[in-house]
Amino acid sequence: MFNKHISNTRLSLPFTFLLILGTTSCGGSESGYSSPIESEQPPTVNAKSSVSGKVTFDVVPFSIYNQGLDADNPYPSAARGVRVELLNNSGRVIASGNTDENGNYAIQVDRDLDLFARVSAMMIQTSGPQWNVKVTDNTSLIDNENPLYVTNTSMFNTSANRVRNIHLPSGLNGQNAGIRSAAPFAILDAVYDAMQTVVAVEPNIILPPLELHWSPNNNPSNGYWENGDIGTTFYDVSGKIYILGSEYLDTDEYDRHVIIHEWGHYFEDKLSRSDSIGGSHDQNELLDMRVAFSEAWGNTISAIVTDDSVYRDSNAFWPYYGWSVDLESGSSSAVGWYSETSLQQILYDIYDTNPDNGDTIALGFEPIYSTLTSPEFINSDYLTSIYLFSEILKDSQPDEIDLKINALLTAEQIFGYGENAIGETNNGSIDTTLPLYKTISANNGPINLCYDNRAGVINKLGNKNYVALNIDSAGIYSFSLRPNELVSNGLDADLLLFKQGIKLAEDLGSQNNGRAGFSINLEAGDYMIEMGVWDPNSLAPIGSHCFDLDVSDF
Amino acid sequence: MQQLVKLSLITCALLIISCDYSSSNSPSTEEQPQYNSHGPHSSDKAYSYQKPGANIRLSHNYSGSSKVGETQNIELIFTEQYQSGQMNLRLIPDTGLMVQPAKQDYMFSMQGQQTHPIALSVRAESAGKYLLKIFASVEDEKGQISNRVMAMAFYVGKTSGSLNKPQPPSFGDKVIDLPSEESGR
Numbered sequence: 001m002f003n004k005h006i007s008n009t010r011l012s013l014p015f016t017f018l019l020i021l022g023t024t025s026c027g028g029s030e031s032g033y034s035s036p037i038e039s040e041q042p043p044t045v046n047a048k049s050s051v052s053g054k055v056t057f058d059v060v061p062f063s064i065y066n067q068g069l070d071a072d073n074p075y076p077s078a079a080r081g082v083r084v085e086l087l088n089n090s091g092r093v094i095a096s097g098n099t100d101e102n103g104n105y106a107i108q109v110d111r112d113l114d115l116f117a118r119v120s121a122m123m124i125q126t127s128g129p130q131w132n133v134k135v136t137d138n139t140s141l142i143d144n145e146n147p148l149y150v151t152n153t154s155m156f157n158t159s160a161n162r163v164r165n166i167h168l169p170s171g172l173n174g175q176n177a178g179i180r181s182a183a184p185f186a187i188l189d190a191v192y193d194a195m196q197t198v199v200a201v202e203p204n205i206i207l208p209p210l211e212l213h214w215s216p217n218n219n220p221s222n223g224y225w226e227n228g229d230i231g232t233t234f235y236d237v238s239g240k241i242y243i244l245g246s247e248y249l250d251t252d253e254y255d256r257h258v259i260i261h262e263w264g265h266y267f268e269d270k271l272s273r274s275d276s277i278g279g280s281h282d283q284n285e286l287l288d289m290r291v292a293f294s295e296a297w298g299n300t301i302s303a304i305v306t307d308d309s310v311y312r313d314s315n316a317f318w319p320y321y322g323w324s325v326d327l328e329s330g331s332s333s334a335v336g337w338y339s340e341t342s343l344q345q346i347l348y349d350i351y352d353t354n355p356d357n358g359d360t361i362a363l364g365f366e367p368i369y370s371t372l373t374s375p376e377f378i379n380s381d382y383l384t385s386i387y388l389f390s391e392i393l394k395d396s397q398p399d400e401i402d403l404k405i406n407a408l409l410t411a412e413q414i415f416g417y418g419e420n421a422i423g424e425t426n427n428g429s430i431d432t433t434l435p436l437y438k439t440i441s442a443n444n445g446p447i448n449l450c451y452d453n454r455a456g457v458i459n460k461l462g463n464k465n466y467v468a469l470n471i472d473s474a475g476i477y478s479f480s481l482r483p484n485e486l487v488s489n490g491l492d493a494d495l496l497l498f499k500q501g502i503k504l505a506e507d508l509g510s511q512n513n514g515r516a517g518f519s520i521n522l523e524a525g526d527y528m529i530e531m532g533v534w535d536p537n538s539l540a541p542i543g544s545h546c547f548d549l550d551v552s553d554f
Numbered sequence: 555m556q557q558l559v560k561l562s563l564i565t566c567a568l569l570i571i572s573c574d575y576s577s578s579n580s581p582s583t584e585e586q587p588q589y590n591s592h593g594p595h596s597s598d599k600a601y602s603y604q605k606p607g608a609n610i611r612l613s614h615n616y617s618g619s620s621k622v623g624e625t626q627n628i629e630l631i632f633t634e635q636y637q638s639g640q641m642n643l644r645l646i647p648d649t650g651l652m653v654q655p656a657k658q659d660y661m662f663s664m665q666g667q668q669t670h671p672i673a674l675s676v677r678a679e680s681a682g683k684y685l686l687k688i689f690a691s692v693e694d695e696k697g698q699i700s701n702r703v704m705a706m707a708f709y710v711g712k713t714s715g716s717l718n719k720p721q722p723p724s725f726g727d728k729v730i731d732l733p734s735e736e737s738g739r
Contacts, residue, residue: 053738091727120729142728151734163738181732219685221705223618229707235603249687250703258605265603278603284694285609285635295606313605315703317644317689323700333696340606456609456635537613538633542666
C-alpha cells in the first residue's frame with residue numbers, strides 16, 4: 001500500500017506546484033473534504049471565496065546501499081487527512097477542513113477577510129469511521145500542554161479565490177535550516193495507512209484518541225522523557241507513543257514499520273487485549289509467550305499496512321545504518337510459541353497470498369482483526385498468546401482451514417492446542433516451562449513453581465509462571481509464595497492475580513526474602529495467577545529457583 | 555491566681571503546639587511512606603512496548619549531572635543475554651564532551667549472559683547537555699546481526715534536571731510553528 005502510494009506521488013516538487021497552479025481551485029473530488037465548521041459572518045449569497053491547495057511533505061526513502069535513510073533524495077508525498085484551518089489576524093479559527101487522499105483541501109470562506117492557513121499535525125474525523133490523532137512535542141510545554149506541530153502560511157485576502165500550496169521539507173542533512181518540518185506529517189501518514197487498514201474491515205470504527213510524541217530532542221538515552229531522553233521508540237501504557245527523533249543517532253519518522261509496530265500496541269491496548277509485559281525484545285530471543293505474541297503482532301500489522309514483509313529500522317550506525325528482517329523468511333535460533341520470529345511468520349502467512357514454506361492459506365486481514373477484537377479473545381480466562389489467538393481463529397474457519405493453520409503452527413514447533421496449550425511438548429529447553437498453565441486449588445496444599453533465567457531476565461521464557469485457579473465459593477482467600485531453597489530466599493519474588501486479563505491484586509514489593517502474598521475477596525470463578533522474580537540486573541545465579549505457592553480461604 | 559491560670563494556659567498551649575509539631579515531623583514507622591513497589595519496575599520501563607532491537611542493556615553509575623570542568627569517573631556496564639557470538643560497541647561523544655580513554659571501538663565475546671564494563675573519565679568545559687552516542691551491534695552464533703542505538707546524557711552546569719522549555723504562545727495557542735514552502739496565488 002505504501003509503495004503504491006509513493007509511486008503515485010513521487011513527483012518533482014516544481015512539477016507538483018505547477019500542476020496545482022494550473023487549476024483555479026482545488027482539483028479532485030469533493031468527497032473527503034470537510035465542511036467549514038465556523039463562520040465569522042452570516043453567509044450571504046455569492047459572498048464566498050474558496051481557499052484551496054495541496055499539502056505535501058518530504059518522504060525520505062531508504063538507501064539502496066545500506067539499511068539507512070537516503071536524506072539527499074527526499075520526494076514530496078501528499079499529506080492525507082490532516083487538519084487545515086483558516087485563521088484571522090487575531091488567531092481565531094474562521095473555517096477548517098481536512099485534506100483528502102491526494103493532500104488537497106478546499107475551504108469556503110467569506111470574502112474580503114485577511115486570513116492565513118494553518119496545517120496541523122492532526123487528523124480528526126467525526127463521522128463515519130472516527131479518529132483523533134495528533135503529534136506533539138514532549139520536550140516543550142505551553143501552559144502545561146505539549147504543543148502541537150503546525151505550519152502557517154503568510155496572510156492573504158479572500159477578495160478572490162486563493163490557492164495556497166504548502167510543502168514541509170525533511171530538514172535532514174542541514175536542509176530547511178535543520179528544522180525537521182516534515183517529521184510530524186510523515187508519522188501521521190503511517191498512522192493514516194494503519195487506520196485505513198482497519199477501516200477496510202470495520203467501516204464504522206471509532207478509534208480512541210491517540211497522541212504521538214516526537215521531537216528532534218528524542219534520543220536513545222534513558223532519563224526524563226520531557227528532556228527527550230526516551231530510551232527508544234515505544235508505546236507507553238498511558239496510551240501515548242514516543243518516537244525517536246535524534247538525526248545523528250536514531251530517528252524513526254520515516255521508519256514506517258517502526259511507527260506502525262507501535263501503533264499495533266495501541267490497537268491491542270484500545271481495541272483488543274494484550275497481557276504482554278513489554279520490555280526489550282529481539283528476533284532471536286526466547287520470550288515470555290505474551291511478549292512474543294504482542295511483538296509478533298506489532299511486526300505483522302506493520303507488514304500488512306505497508307504491504308511490505310521486510311520490517312526495516314534505520315539508524316545512524318556505521319556501517320549498517322539499521323537492520324531489517326523479512327517476516328516471510330526470517331530464521332531464528334528461537335522456534336516456538338515463545339519466539340517473536342516464529343509467531344510473526346505464522347500471523348503473516350495467515351494474512352498473505354504468497355504460498356511459501358507450507359503456507360497454503362490467504363485469509364487476509366479481516367479474520368485476524370475479528371479474532372483480536374472478539375469477546376472470546378478479550379474476555380478469555382487465559383492469557384493472550386498464539387494459542388488463544390489460533391484457537392479463536394480456527395473456531396471461525398472451516399475444517400480445511402483449521403488444518404492449514406495447524407500446519408503453520410507445527411512448522412514452527414508449536415504443538416499445543418486449545419486456549420490453554422494442552423499437549424505442548426516444546427519447552428524451549430527449559431523444562432519448568434511446561435505445562436504452560438499450571439493449576440492450583442484452594443486448600444489443597446502448595447504447588448511448586450520455578451523461576452528460570454537461562455533465557456534472560458524480565459520478560460524472557462521461564463521468567464514467569466502462569467497458574468489457573470478455580471474458586472468454588474466466594475470468600476476471602478490468602479495467596480502465599482515461599483522460597484523452598486536457600487538461593488531463592490534472597491530473591492525479589494512477585495505475585496499477581498488476574499481475572500480475564502484485569503489485574504485484581506499484586507505483591508511487587510521489593511523485599512528480597514523470596515516471599516510474596518496478599519489476601520483478597522473473590523467471587524466464585526476462574527482466575528489466573530502470575531508468579532515471577534524481579535531481577536533486572538541478572539544478579540541471581542543462572543538456573544532455576546523454586547518456590548511454593550499456596551492458596552487458602554480464611 | 556490569675557497569673558497561675560495564665561501560666562497553666564500558656565503551658566497547655568505550648569504542650570499542644572509541641573504535640574502538634576511532634577506529630578507532623580516525626581511520623582511513626584507505620585506512617586512512613588511505604589516503598590512504592592511499582593517504582594523499580596516502571597522506572598525501568600519494562601512495561602513500555604519497545605521497538606525491536608538487540609537485547610543489550612546499559613547501566614552506569616553517573617549521578618545524572620556534573621559541574622563545569624569537573625571530571626567524572628564513571629563505569630558503563632553493558633549486559634547482554636546471548637549464548638554466544640560477538641558484541642561490537644562504538645562510542646562517539648558530542649563535541650565538547652571530553653572522554654578518556656579516547657578509544658571509540660570495543661569488541662566483546664559473548665558466552666552466556668555476561669556484563670561488559672567500560673571505565674571512562676568524562677568532562678566538559680562549558681554548560682550544556684551532552685550525549686555520549688553508543689552504537690551496539692551483536693552477531694549471534696547463526697551470524698545474524700541486530701543492533702541497538704543507545705546514548706547517555708550528561709547534564710553539565712545549570713542544565714541538569716528538566717529541560718522542558720516553556721515557549722511563548724502566539725495568539726495564546728499551544729503550537730510549534732514549523733517552516734514550510736508556500737506557493738499559490
